[in-house]
Amino acid sequence: MNRRDFLQVAAAAATxxxxxxxxxxxxxxxxxxxxxxxxxxxxxxxxxxxxxxDIHGQLRPVHFREPSINLGVGEAAGLPPHITGKDFLKxxxxxxxxxxxxxxxxEDYVALARQYGRVGGLDxxxxxxxxxxxxxxxxxxxxxxxxxxxxxxxxxxxxxxxxARALKALGVEGSTGHWEFTYGKDRVPGLIEELGxxxxxxxxxxxxxxxxxxxxxxxxxxxxxxxxxxxxxxxYTPVANPRWLMPNWSFGIREETIREQVEAAxxxxxxxxxxxxxxxxxxxxxVASRVEGIDVILTGHTHDALPVAVQVGRTLLIASGSHGKFxxxxxxxxxxxxxxxxxxxxxxxxxxxxAPDPEMAKxxxxxxxxxxxxYAKVVGETDGLLFRRGNxxxxxxxxxxxxxxxxxxxxxxxxxxxxxxxxxLPGEKITMEDVWNQTAITYPAAYRMEMSGQMLKDILExxxxxxxxxxxxxxxxxxxxxxxGMGYTIDIAKPIGSRIGGMTHLKSGKPIDPARxxxxxxWASVNEATSGPPIWDIVSAHIxxxxxxxxxxxxxxxxxxx
Amino acid sequence: MTxxxxxxxxxxxxxxxxxxxTAAAAAGxxxxxxxxAFATPEKANEMMTKLLGGKTAKEGRVTLTxxxxxxxxxxxxxxxxxxxxxxxKDYVKAVHILADGNPEPAVASFGFTxxxxxxxxxxxxxxxxxxxxxxxxxxxxxxxxxxKTEVKVTIGGCGG
Amino acid sequence: MSKARIRLPSTAKKGExxxxxxLVNHAMESGQRKDSAGNPIPRKIINKMTCSFNGxxxxxxxxxxxxxxxxxxxxxxxxxxSGTFEFAWTEDDGNVIKETAQITVG
Numbered sequence: 029m030n031r032r033d034f035l036q037v038a039a040a041a042a043t044x045x046x047x048x049x050x051x052x053x054x055x056x057x058x059x060x061x062x063x064x065x066x067x068x069x070x071x072x073x074x075x076x077x078x079x080x081x082d083i084h085g086q087l088r089p090v091h092f093r094e095p096s097i098n099l100g101v102g103e104a105a106g107l108p109p110h111i112t113g114k115d116f117l118k119x120x121x122x123x124x125x126x127x128x129x130x131x132x133x134x135e136d137y138v139a140l141a142r143q144y145g146r147v148g149g150l151d152x153x154x155x156x157x158x159x160x161x162x163x164x165x166x167x168x169x170x171x172x173x174x175x176x177x178x179x180x181x182x183x184x185x186x187x188x189x190x191x192a193r194a195l196k197a198l199g200v201e202g203s204t205g206h207w208e209f210t211y212g213k214d215r216v217p218g219l220i221e222e223l224g225x226x227x228x229x230x231x232x233x234x235x236x237x238x239x240x241x242x243x244x245x246x247x248x249x250x251x252x253x254x255x256x257x258x259x260x261x262x263x264y265t266p267v268a269n270p271r272w273l274m275p276n277w278s279f280g281i282r283e284e285t286i287r288e289q290v291e292a293a294x295x296x297x298x299x300x301x302x303x304x305x306x307x308x309x310x311x312x313x314x315v316a317s318r319v320e321g322i323d324v325i326l327t328g329h330t331h332d333a334l335p336v337a338v339q340v341g342r343t344l345l346i347a348s349g350s351h352g353k354f355x356x357x358x359x360x361x362x363x364x365x366x367x368x369x370x371x372x373x374x375x376x377x378x379x380x381x382x383a384p385d386p387e388m389a390k391x392x393x394x395x396x397x398x399x400x401x402x403y404a405k406v407v408g409e410t411d412g413l414l415f416r417r418g419n420x421x422x423x424x425x426x427x428x429x430x431x432x433x434x435x436x437x438x439x440x441x442x443x444x445x446x447x448x449x450x451x452x453l454p455g456e457k458i459t460m461e462d463v464w465n466q467t468a469i470t471y472p473a474a475y476r477m478e479m480s481g482q483m484l485k486d487i488l489e490x491x492x493x494x495x496x497x498x499x500x501x502x503x504x505x506x507x508x509x510x511x512x513g514m515g516y517t518i519d520i521a522k523p524i525g526s527r528i529g530g531m532t533h534l535k536s537g538k539p540i541d542p543a544r545x546x547x548x549x550x551w552a553s554v555n556e557a558t559s560g561p562p563i564w565d566i567v568s569a570h571i572x573x574x575x576x577x578x579x580x581x582x583x584x585x586x587x588x589x590x
Numbered sequence: 591m592t593x594x595x596x597x598x599x600x601x602x603x604x605x606x607x608x609x610x611x612t613a614a615a616a617a618g619x620x621x622x623x624x625x626x627a628f629a630t631p632e633k634a635n636e637m638m639t640k641l642l643g644g645k646t647a648k649e650g651r652v653t654l655t656x657x658x659x660x661x662x663x664x665x666x667x668x669x670x671x672x673x674x675x676x677x678x679k680d681y682v683k684a685v686h687i688l689a690d691g692n693p694e695p696a697v698a699s700f701g702f703t704x705x706x707x708x709x710x711x712x713x714x715x716x717x718x719x720x721x722x723x724x725x726x727x728x729x730x731x732x733x734x735x736x737x738k739t740e741v742k743v744t745i746g747g748c749g750g
Numbered sequence: 751m752s753k754a755r756i757r758l759p760s761t762a763k764k765g766e767x768x769x770x771x772x773l774v775n776h777a778m779e780s781g782q783r784k785d786s787a788g789n790p791i792p793r794k795i796i797n798k799m800t801c802s803f804n805g806x807x808x809x810x811x812x813x814x815x816x817x818x819x820x821x822x823x824x825x826x827x828x829x830x831x832s833g834t835f836e837f838a839w840t841e842d843d844g845n846v847i848k849e850t851a852q853i854t855v856g
Contacts, residue, residue, distance in 0.1 A: 237757060237771055238667060238712065238824070266661040267744060278667065280657040490745040501658045502742060665818040676828075689816055693782055697816035700825070705808045707767035707828030714818040716780075 061127055061144075061381040067159050072371045073361025074251035075300060078157060078170040080200075081328035082350035084179025084207075084448040085191055085468065087392045089146035089379035091451040092351045093415040094134050094333065099520060099590050102498030104310050109332030109347060120335050131353065131376035132333055138413055141453055145380040148352030150194045150392055152377050154385035156355050157198060164359075167251035172200045173328030173348070174261065174306040177219065178207035179448045181464035182399050187211040190395040192222040197391055202226045202246055206262030206306050206329060209274045210470050216274075228259020228304060230289045231282040241277055244289045253300055253362045256293030258286060258322075260305040262329055264504045268494075270471050272556040281311065281501055283318060290321045299365045302326060308505035309347055316340035323367050324358065329505045331417065331447045337372040344370065351450065353377055403461035408571035410458055412579030416449035416466060419495065419507050420518075421582040424449055424466050428563070429512025431570030432549040436476045436560075439533065440484065440514045442550035445491065445507030458577065463568050467551075472562040474551045482542040485528055488516060493524040511584070514540065521589030534584060627693070628718065634690035638726055638736070641686050641699065647726050647736035652685075654725040659742045665714045666741060672709035672727040676702075682709035684728040691721025719743050754849040756837060761854045762829050770801065771824040774839050774847060780815035796821055796847075798840040804833040829855050 100110025111119055113135050122128045130140035131147065161168050172195055177188035188211055195203070202225055209216060220227040230244025248255045263281040266274060286303065293301050303322050305312050308330040316325055317340050325345045333349030337358065344367070348356040354374050361369040396403070416422035425443040432441035449466040452458060479487075487509065494504040508518075517530035531540035540546070551563040571577060629637075638647065655669040672682045681704045687697040700711045709727070717723075720743045726736040757771040774796065781793020799811040799821070809825050821839075832855045839847040 233667075235665070236773065236822075238822070264659060267659055271661060278657075278661060280661075284655055487745060493742075494744065499658075504659075692816050693780075694814055694816060696814045698814060699812040700823075701810040702825075703808055705803070705806070705828055706826055708826035710826055711809075711811075712822070712824040714822050716816050716818055 061378055063155070063159075063382050066375050066378065066381060067156065069357060069359070069373055070371045071163065072359040072369055074167055075253050075255065075360040075362055076160065076164045076168045076250075077302065077324065077326070077356075077358040077360065078160060078168060079173065079326045079346055079348045079356040079358070080153065080170075080352065080354075081173025081175065081306075081326070081348050082331055082448065083148070083172075083176035083191065083352045084350060085177065085183035086148055086180060086351050086450065086465075087150050087182070087190070087194055087395060089149035089152065089377075090351055090353075090465075091141055091146055091453060092148070092353050093137050093141075093413070093417060093451040094132060095418040096134050097419045097587075098332075099419055099496070099587075100310070101496045101520060102500075104313065104500065108334050108338060109309050109330070122335070127376060127378065128335065131378075132335060132374075138453055141451075144378060147379055148377050149379050149384070150198060150352065151384035151389040152379050152382040153352060153355055154198055154388035155382050156375060156377065158385060160357060161199070169248055169250045169255060169257075170199050170201050171257065171302075171304050171326060172203040173304060173326055174204040174208065175206045175328065175350075175448070176203075177223075178210065179465065179468060181403065181461065181468050182396060184464070184468040184470065185399065187215045188219045189222055192219055192224075194388070194391060194395065196222070196224045197388060200225055201248070202228060202257050202259070202304060204228050204259040204261050204304050204306050204328075206265055207269070207469075209261070209265050209277070210269050212273050212470070213276060226257075226259075228257060229261035230258055230285050231260055231263060231279055233278050235276050235278050238278075244285070245293050247293070247296065247298065254298050255300045255302060256290075256296070256298035257302045257304050258289045258293065260286065260303060260307055262306040262505070263311070268504050268506060268554075270554040270556065273470065281307065281315075283315060286315060287319050290319060294321055294365075300324070300360065300362045300367065305329075308500075308503060309345070310500035310503055311505070312345055313338070313340055314500045316343035316345060324360070326356075333374060335374050337370065342367075344372070346372065348374060350448065403459060405460045406457045407460060407463065407568045408458045408575050408577055410452050410454060410456060410577045410579065412454050412577070414452040414458075414462075414577070414579065416451075417447055417507070420585045420587065421510060422449075423579040423582075425510035426512070426579065426582050427571070427577060428466065428551075428567055429510060431567045432474060432551070432563075433512050435566045435570055436474060436549040438476055438513070438547045438549035439535070440479075440546050440548045441512035442487070442548065443510040443512070444550075444552040445495075445509050446552075447505075447507055458571055460564070460568060463564050463571070467562075467564045467567065469552060471552060471554070471558065472564065473553065473558045473560040474549060474563045474566045475553055475558050475560045476547065476549045478545040479548040480543065480545050481531065481540040484514070484540060484546065484548070485531060485542065488518075488528045488531075489524055492518060492520070492527045496520040496527065497524070508585075515584035515586075517586040517588065519589040520587065530586065628691055629689065629693065629695040631690045631722065634688045634695040634722070634724060637688055637695040638686065638724065641696070642726065642728060642734050645732070645734050647734035649736060651735040652725050652727045652737040654723065654737050654739050656723060656739055656741050659744055660717055663717045663719075663743050666717050667712065667714050668723065669710065669712040670725040670727075672735070674709045674727075674729065676704055676707055676709055678704045679730070681706070681730045682727050683730055685709070685711060686726045686728075687713075687715070688724040688726070689715070689717070689721055690724070692716065692718050697723075717741060717743055754837060754839065754847055756835070756849055756851045758835070758851055758853060760852070761856070764830055764855050765828065766855075767826050767828045768853070769824060769826055770835065770851075771822070772799070772801075772837060773820060773822050775820050776839075776841075778813075778815065778817060778819045778821065782815065794842050796839045796841055799823060800838050801825070801827075802836045803827060803829070804831070829853060831855050
């Protein structure tokens, strides 16, 4: 399917599935959206898959701004999810200013966020899930794609335990992982126990005997259909995150293992094969094109939210966003071991339109209670929009880099290209909870060290290749490392070693000298011996001094070749 | 006493840099592969020809499974399997593994017999840097087959 | 001090192809490293491994310094009868590490 074909299919599908001008947009205003509108769905067939992924520790409704820059390379260039803003609205025939436009793009974000309010929250998700279960009974299978148990202070303090309890209460029936592994090899088995459902990761082997660490596949029966769910953990966990936290486990894409699992599942009588994946969308698109027999890939990791199922051959790819902002519902008509028909909708979890589920609301309150006082502590205020997501800059990371440069007295600051982290609107107070929502990891030390200009170039080149290698199997699914105190030019179309140029030390205006050493500060080093204060202390101290944070437009990265 | 288990100066530096890390002490590291010159694609091809007794290997029949990106350059898993019935008349005699970016191009050779039943072997190797790994099979009929794959050694640490 | 470990099924059907996994603790000193004083560390690796079944060799391996410490080798054997696998790892200095494993075929 080429780009033009795709866009035609997409536009048609969007209209059919009710997210076009004839769909939710009729509701027109936030107050006009009802729970019923969100749940309205053309039910189909004998199976309903519900998918949440990458909730990143957010028990309560949040703001989350979708990216303005989300570039694709190679065959993925210009294809969803690599379209943003107005192009996205056009491709999916979504009206500017509509609820879908607010949920799926960053167009007119601040105004629409004030109009439509927050999104997500486990109590709202619980209401939707219960309503769909009431409608569809034993046809429903609810799956979590991983990265839901990390990303908040409460999740960090309980090593994922708070989210595990909430997801168990939500009725999640299968999961896989990525950041979950950063709680350490000794914690993961207990965490899975607390989650209380199959944790599937066919691509994790032990480093001694090369044998499976977790179950790869679990068989379910829903609506009379035998469903095999194959789990795929984030393939580059020990590369993108500290390997010392999971030293005896080896990951990788392991396409041949996925193929074996799918074949074994079919041989065991599976009529529907689902890959519950934390590969990232482009990796999954390639998997779908190379591994026969997968009916559905529930994608995760790259935080993309798409209003249609993307078809690759006979495989449907679902992209359900992040931070609890969406619940995906995929109805399937499975007969004779084949998907005959489907309906799909990505349901935006508009918190103001959904009645909180009382039981879940109580649980969320209980889970948050131990940290409520710390969460509420106001450290400052922002007069601009604070967001993280985007390939190159986000104002949150600009603020973090600014804090690092000031508090650690350095020339250059580096902040990792994480895709998680919530958004604050202009004029909002910044609380400790907000700071932790950007920083709550198990390896938070803010280091200070000397690095040569050449080392800095090598780092930028290496990370850029993780993002822009034209072969998706070499992509790690994060965004570019964020840089403070230094500007550069990137040509994303070039190979590794020649993408980065024009590196400039912003304060002096001088080119970065490959041979000179610079004082560099940063956080989230994957090295075990890293020392320094936790990043949240640095950021909160800095904001405390600034009182009101003013966000400047960041012009220090120039992009070519896109 | 050795100072560390890093592979060489380059990898030691890279390992320390993972995710823009600390510990600049790496500059003085003396690694596992020392400062020796690295092999090249030409040297790897020369070694392959030598191992094959002058024969040339055709592309095909050999599958080499390795990670696209190494998690740990000290120990990168690999599996070689060869399309062969493994009968008395038609079997794989040997499999060779070569690297074009390590100090020595030869990594390992494995000898099989029809009693192997299946021409497949797995092991774990060292990788000094991003490079191609070659797997070559010598068959009982005298033919030789090969494949190669690139494995990337990366700084990592910024995904997610 | 080297310790070898083997994993294989204890029983198999006649004619079955079984997987044998082997691990041996060994530094596989490459000979290309220097110590902290800058002196070369002499090479000492396991350069050969063999596996025989009831006295007949079924697999051999020639190893170079590019093989990781604690060499791991897994391979397959078609078993037609019960018997004993004998494994031998030879170090550069000629020292041989031995291990055996039994299988019942029937």
